[in-house]
Amino acid sequence: MRKNLRKDLFVISKLINDKEKILDVGCGSGNLLDFLLKTKKAICRGIEISQSGVNDCVKKGLSVIQGDANYDLDDYPDDAFSTVILSQTIQAMIFPDTVIKNLIRIGRRAIISFPNFGYWKVRKDLMFKGKMPKNDILPYEWFDTPNIHLCSCKDFQIFCKNNNIIIEKFMCLSEKGIEMKKNYFSNLLAYQVIFCVSKKNKN
């Protein structure tokens, strides 16, 4: 079962407690939800924009709604989930700021993962090749990429600070998907990053 799971998703799955209520936004074929259902007995829901993704999900018996996270998250009530997951998707959102605020409104916490645009090889592509960076998780050409709002680890941290969003945890992954120790140079060394964030307590 685990071998179907992308490495970053496996790292995310380790952050989930048993019997949590999960919403996976952009759940694709539902591999993470299926894994969480089976290994953590989680109550799972998903949103997926592609027809084929939803097809794969319902085949697995998952409850998934075809929808667009840019617009459809507004429909969910406050604190409906214990954790809302947005993996490798924030950079393709039209309104990433609204989406992030919605995620922490709907869920008691949000787990957001994205490719770190501050990674040294990304910088190298621009610096030495003078070309838009491409790698395994940023595989597109400049003209056909869905990734319209890329950011670095640092950008995200500043965004959270400016918007009163609490970073409960953040993790750095190497190109091989292995968790790395954090240090002063994490924004340079992390290939992708995973943030656990939540809203500031109202009191």
Next chain:
Amino acid sequence: MKSLIPIDKLQIKNPIKLDSGEYIDSCEVAFKTYGTLNKKKTNAILVCHALSGDQFCSDINPLTKKRGWWNILIGPGKVIDTNIFFVICSNVLGGCMGSTGPSSINPQTKTNYGLKFPVITISDMVKVQEKLVSALGIKKLFAVIGGSMGGMQTLEWATKFSNKVNVAIPIATSYRHSAQNIAFHEIGRQAIMADPLWNKGNYYKTRKGPTGGLSVARMIAHITYLSERALQRKFGRNLQNSDFFSFNFDTDFQIESYLKHQGNSFVERFDANSYLYITKAMDYFDLSVKKGGLSKVFKNANVNFCFFSFTSDWLFPTSETKTIIKSLNSSNAMVSFVEIKTDKGHDAFLLEEPEFHATLKGFIQGQIGKHEI
């Protein structure tokens, strides 16, 4: 319409209390089943038909000799596989294919009900279906599925008898009939009632009922089942019989001929009074006026939902389905939803739509894994 072909019927002994407060005595339900009920009686799927449908959803309809209205979906090896499932489909209360309706004989007066037939609701139809399902010894249906008015019945099942349903699949439907939908129905009803042969619903002893009015009603309704694009694609401005205009009021355009055909073939199989009663039942349907509103009606419903809508359906647009989804989300329900891209309009749910069929098949398979059958 009356035929010698035997129709399976259940007679309900106790009077049925309707939403209007009136009762129907010795109500009959005409139904058809496909496949075999398993020993544990856990593999039953109730198929709910739409306004003009009947119980012959699969195989060949013995009355019309045409394929059943959902034959494309239901049968051995098909999406709803009758090798696995026991499919039940019943003619709705108020219908004209054997179930008690305005054309039936009123046991008290020994004549056709006509307008003496009480006005019915979607909920009344479902009450009668539930009696049938119980009579077949089924405690819990594996699934209820239906499109359009069939989808309304499916939603009604999921709210009224949620403990008797594992899976609900409402397709191209809504939690209520919109003002526009009511408007189109009212034009249809007025067309029937404006036909002198309708005679205030009293036409069963005459040779010809209000076929003209019913035909017009069907033609209007049929336009709402299609999309502007599909009409343009299929017919355009093509002429029917010649390359020139006739310069009279005969049939010039193919679309005219098509609508006339739809109207004429409909009157052969449908009762005008049934059309009045069933359209009224659809117009009355609104789950949001039930106690607590839409978000409360689904509360505690331990039902797995899978909704389908079609992009070009302007009769039951996706926005209607999304409203239900919103309520289901807020009441923590298990709900899936897919919007199918098609230009075929509302009727797409009856037609060859590979994406729709693939998702539905996947969903049903996924649910087989979750519920013992």
